[in-house]
Amino acid sequence: MSLANGRPYLAIPGPSVMPDRVLNAMHRAAPNIYEGSLVDMVAPLRADLKRVACTEQNLAIYIGNGHATWEAANTNVFRRGDKAVVLATGRFGHGWAEHARLLGVEPLITDFGREPIDLTRAEAALKAAPDARAVMVTHVDTATSALNDVAAVRRLMDDLGHPGLLMVDCIASLACDEFRMDDWGVDVMISASQKGLMTPPGLGFVFFSDKAKEVGKTSDLRTPYWDWTPRNTAQFFYENWYGTAPTHHLFGLREALSMIHEEGLENVWARHSALARAVWTAAEAWGQGGAFRLNIQDPARRGHSVTAARLSGKDGTRLRQWCEHQAGVTLGIGLGMAEPGDPAGDAYFRIAHMGHVNAHMTLGALAVMDTGMKALGIDHGPGAVEAAARALASD
Numbered sequence: 384m385s386l387a388n389g390r391p392y393l394a395i396p397g398p399s400v401m402p403d404r405v406l407n408a409m410h411r412a413a414p415n416i417y418e419g420s421l422v423d424m425v426a427p428l429r430a431d432l433k434r435v436a437c438t439e440q441n442l443a444i445y446i447g448n449g450h451a452t453w454e455a456a457n458t459n460v461f462r463r464g465d466k467a468v469v470l471a472t473g474r475f476g477h478g479w480a481e482h483a484r485l486l487g488v489e490p491l492i493t494d495f496g497r498e499p500i501d502l503t504r505a506e507a508a509l510k511a512a513p514d515a516r517a518v519m520v521t522h523v524d525t526a527t528s529a530l531n532d533v534a535a536v537r538r539l540m541d542d543l544g545h546p547g548l549l550m551v552d553c554i555a556s557l558a559c560d561e562f563r564m565d566d567w568g569v570d571v572m573i574s575a576s577q578k579g580l581m582t583p584p585g586l587g588f589v590f591f592s593d594k595a596k597e598v599g600k601t602s603d604l605r606t607p608y609w610d611w612t613p614r615n616t617a618q619f620f621y622e623n624w625y626g627t628a629p630t631h632h633l634f635g636l637r638e639a640l641s642m643i644h645e646e647g648l649e650n651v652w653a654r655h656s657a658l659a660r661a662v663w664t665a666a667e668a669w670g671q672g673g674a675f676r677l678n679i680q681d682p683a684r685r686g687h688s689v690t691a692a693r694l695s696g697k698d699g700t701r702l703r704q705w706c707e708h709q710a711g712v713t714l715g716i717g718l719g720m721a722e723p724g725d726p727a728g729d730a731y732f733r734i735a736h737m738g739h740v741n742a743h744m745t746l747g748a749l750a751v752m753d754t755g756m757k758a759l760g761i762d763h764g765p766g767a768v769e770a771a772a773r774a775l776a777s778d
């Protein structure tokens with residue numbers, strides 16, 4: 384007997400749950416890509432995307448996943464041999480830096496391990512590389528769930544008179560955590576469709592400031608397909624996409640953006656924050672009577688779209704498998720969390736609360752985790768689901 388045979392819930396940090404409205408919007412015949420509704424849709428769609436990023440500057444849309452936007456951003460900004468200050472707080476920060484290195488950029492990595500950026504160390508890194516072309520930050524590193532204070536990094540750069548571009552990976556955080564590109568002085572922000580934007584993987588976004596556009600003119604890594612210049616316009620449709628447009632993804636994204644703006648961006652952020660706090664409250668209760676721990680101790684430095692947690696031994700993996708096969712909830716694997724005695728990172732796992740997620744889904748996932756720990760004999764403190772309910776009731 385399995386209790387998994389209802390509607391499954393994929394609670395991994397991307398791809399995220401796709402709303403029926405998004406799925407239904409894509410369920411249609413192939414459209415004309417040269418004129419008509421698809422073409423007419425692009426200008427308002429770009430405007431609505433910029434509203435989600437809180438920017439009035441530039442945007443290039445690519446057919447590609449998050450990794451594609453790493454390459455897009457890197458090739459438009461850097462020259463071979465440029466230095467980049469990388470403030471890495473998990474696997475994804477290192478990944479973006481490695482992409483830059485493979486292109487001939489010299490990444491100067493400050494490794495914060497599994498912790499968020501510490502501004503004292505960031506200051507030392509900036510002072511040591513006053514000629515770096517850019518500073519690369521991950522807003523929420525999906526591996527550690529560390530939330531970085533992007534505005535504070537910008538203030539630090541300004542205080543030091545550092546001329547570099549501030550580049551931020553918001554793939555896991557856009558439309559989940561508060562992010563204000565223009566107010567926070569971000570020059571390049573990358574994101575992708577399959578996380579907070581609730582659309583299938585396959586669209587990548589590079590938002591860039593007028594300053595980045597200017598600086599990027601001297602990049603020598605740019606190749607025709609990745610060049611952000613022709614993509615930064617809604618006027619020439621075929622050229623704009625460098626070929627066939629991602630037709631059905633655009634219809635899906637159109638609907639997702641409508642949903643976000645109908646709810647209100649600030650309400651979307653508040654919902655993610657409330658659901659995240661419910662997860663953290665449950666985690667605290669579980670931790671009272673067993674090995675359950677969250678990766679990030681300071682709640683102010685935890686991302687609101689994903690929570691990285693650990694048990695002990697192989698219990699993270701055991702719990703994940705139980706939740707999926709016995710209860711229909713798929714949790715995320717631990718990423719980049721190998722350690723001596725646990726080479727596969729089996730103690731770790733992640734719970735996503737990203738995108739199209741509401742109270743019953745998060746409370747359901749927490750109740751399932753609680754049930755799984757009971758079924759598997761994993762020690763845990765009592766009252767976690769009760770505590771999560773109280774947290775949500777008082778929000």
Ligand SMILES: *Cc1c(COP(=O)(O)O)cnc(C)c1O
Nearest residue numbers: 397448449450475525554555575
């Ligand atoms: C998911 C993610 C990526 C990679 O995105 P893909 O679409 O899997 O290539 C990069 N950075 C962050 C912060 C992410 O969460």
